[in-house]
Amino acid sequence: MRVGVLTGGGDCPGLNAVIRAVVRKAERELDAQVLGFLDGWSGLLDDRSVELTVANCRGILPRGGTIIGTSRYQPFMFADGMDRVRATMARREVDALVVIGGEGTLSAATRVYEEGIALVGVPKTIDNDIDCTERTFGFDTAVQIATDAIDRLHTTAESHNRVMVVEVMGRHVGHIATWAGIAGGATVTLVPEEPFDIGEVCEALIRRHERGPYASIVVVAEGALPKEGTLDVKEPEVDQYGHKRLGGICNVVAAEIEARTGYETRVTVLGHVQRGGTPTSLDRVLSTWFGVAAMEAIADGDFGKMVAFQNGKVVRVELAKATASLKYTSPELLRTARTFFA
Secondary structure, eight states: OEEEEEEOSSOOTTHHHHHHHHHHHHHHHSOOEEEEETTTHHHHHHTOEEEEOTGGGTTOTTOOSOTTOOOSOOGGGSTTHHHHHHHHHHHTTOOEEEEEEOHHHHHHHHHHHHTTOOEEEEEBOTTOOBTTOSOOBTHHHHHHHHHHHHHHHHHHHHHHTOEEEEEEOOSSOOHHHHHHHHHHTOSEEEOTTSOBOHHHHHHHHHHHHHTSSOOEEEEEETTOOBOTTTOOOOOOOBOTTSOBOOOOHHHHHHHHHHHHHOOOEEEEEOGGGGTOSOOOHHHHHHHHHHHHHHHHHHHHTOOSEEEEEETTEEEEEEHHHHTSSBOOOOHHHHHHHHTTOO
16 A cells, blocks of 8 residues: 655644654554655645655654645646646555645645545644644644743733733634633733724723733734724735735734823734744644554545544544534633633
């Protein structure tokens, strides 16, 4: 048996751990070969790949990024995309694919499977927004990085009695913002699930600072939006993949806070720092578990599935179901976060 593996979408801590687990399971227990397609779906489209073995995957467990590269291209961007995918798989004698990616990559995988290609999906995203799984690898690392940054910002904010606005990733959901906000002791957390009123935010900050010489941390997910009619925000540009170029909402929020409260306000955008570097131990374990489980599904011929974490176990779910909708931050967790708002 020959299996292809690809990593698509944004990079994420833990990708290499999944690749390593797929290769180890395939080579040592299933007598299978693994071919890594370079730069996501692009490698399948253009027939660019590398043989992956236990020997050449040594040492990659703690490495961030992905050793086989990634991109946001997918077969359905091209009229002949599926023909090129089939041709590459036939030429390289690949029987099935392990597709590691987030919402965009796995949505494409769903369509590729419906076109007759045998594959299994592995959920990857620091946003933790893929449905049917309680957790995606990369999320824990991103939250820890954001929490560490908030911890550091507390001390500098306290020294100057400032408000610090911290922007974290989260296009459509506020998982990172909510978890990091709670863990870092944020004063206010703004998420895409709940449009905010900048007036209410400023009133909360004023109440807090009137009680004493406080510093305040406001955590903002990049996709957070104000309630209609409360604040003017520019419509973001759209990139070549159809994604809105988010980022910068923190600058609008910070400017309004300083203008309305008079408190000195500074901005920190964590950006791609959240994606980079070594994965946490939790993400390494989850990635390894997912990789082994994906190869087991391949060996069983259980295609069109995604491995998922549910109730302390790794299970298989229908890929089409997992990509039908996003997983939003639970109202219960948001309510918990609000308990600590100013």
